[in-house]
Amino acid sequence: MHGGRPTAYKPEYCELVIGYGKQGKSKAWMASAIGVVRLTLDNWIKAHPEFAEAMEIALLHSQQWWEDAGQNGMMLKSVDASIWSRSMAARFPADWREKSEKDLNVNGAINLTISSDDANL
Helix, strand or coil, X not given: CCCCCCCCCCCCHHHHHHHHHHCCCCHHHHHHHHCCCHHHHHHHHHHCHHHHHHHHHXXXXXXXXXXXXXXXXXXXXXXXXXXXXXXXXXHCHHHHCCCCEEEEEECCCEEEEEECCCCCC
């Protein structure tokens, strides 16, 4: 047995986070609703495979909710598409962040690729 505090994890959190995801909630919102910090969710994801799968499903549902909301808003012309797109890129960077790469060739000797996703650019 490890000497740390016992985990507050409960298997019913799997269904809770999936339900939250269907409402478009973020991981931080889910943690707050459960009464833990986001790091605790990350630890549960590592320790409990069923929770890892539930969280992945929850985040997919959340992205679906936000994509539907934006599409519906654009159809009704009640959403600013550029603001929505930037929000999506911040919320779901793997799918929504625009990436651009530039190859620099200096005197034919050095090739350097700079990506817009690189830190500190």
